[in-house]
């Protein structure tokens with residue numbers, strides 16, 4: 001009899017997590033912890049990062065889509081996916097064997113773009129490693145770990161359309177049966193979120209304690225009328241982002257002159273998004289905007305699912 005020893009199959013789990021747009025971003029005066037109270041409405045849109053976790057030796061590799069400028073990503077130890085892996089591992093019962101895992105991040109969401117790309121990577125890592133390690137972590141614990149990694153990570157897990165308060169991590173899912181169409185224009189160079197919040201503090205030292213309410217966006221969403229949502233879109237970080245990058249104002253004006261229902265900075269920027277009537281309108285606007293100065297113009301719709309296994 002001949003015994004053949006089969007090599008152990010390398011297991012892997014791939015998780016896809018979406019970018020977000022803030023349809024409303026009301027920002028209040030910072031509290032004693034330095035964070036700003038938010039009243040925000042997130043929408044997950046169909047632009048994704050994937051994280052593949054596989055049996056390995058603990059390496060982290062980042063592959064960036066060819067259309068994205070090569071942003072400087074933190075090295076291994078500082079990368080948010082490594083933080084996510086350590087945080088999840090720390091929740092495992094004592095004595096549980098957690099084999100080292102390799103993480104491959106495939107980035108398509110603009111880096112430092114105001115679309116929660118880093119948060120998507122953290123959310124995808126939590127879900128991928130939870131599956132690879134068979135931890136069966138509850139949604140509640142995953143959301144809590146997400147909130148510790150970054151204010152937008154819980155939303156990357158949840159997806160859809162949601163109302164966010166606190167730092168943006170306290171979420172309530174919203175019914176949103178319409179498909180909204182966006183043109184997304186990344187910038188060649190990212191903006192750091194803390195620097196935009198700092199500029200906000202300098203420009204608005206008397207910002208109200210309570211952030212502006214999102215009720216206009218909530219009622220526009222339930223109307224399902226793109227013109228109504230266009231009129232209700234609101235971003236308190238737009239003024240500081242435009243102050244740091246005045247050329248974004250020209251881009252918004254150009255998209256609106258070309259027929260966008262409304263253009264705005266996404267979150268803390270510098271990505272600019274344009275709301276369109278429907279898919280045909282978005283594709284036509286994107287075609288018109290794309291030129292030598294704007295080589296990358298994307299079309300995405302929302303809402304879409306949060307982090308999910310492929």
Ligand code: C5P
Nearest residue numbers: 034035036038150151152167193194197
């Ligand atoms: O939570 P996250 O890591 O995404 O936040 C990045 C930075 O953005 C924080 O360190 C803080 O400077 C700023 N921030 C804030 N108020 C919020 C969210 C973020 O001031 N609600």
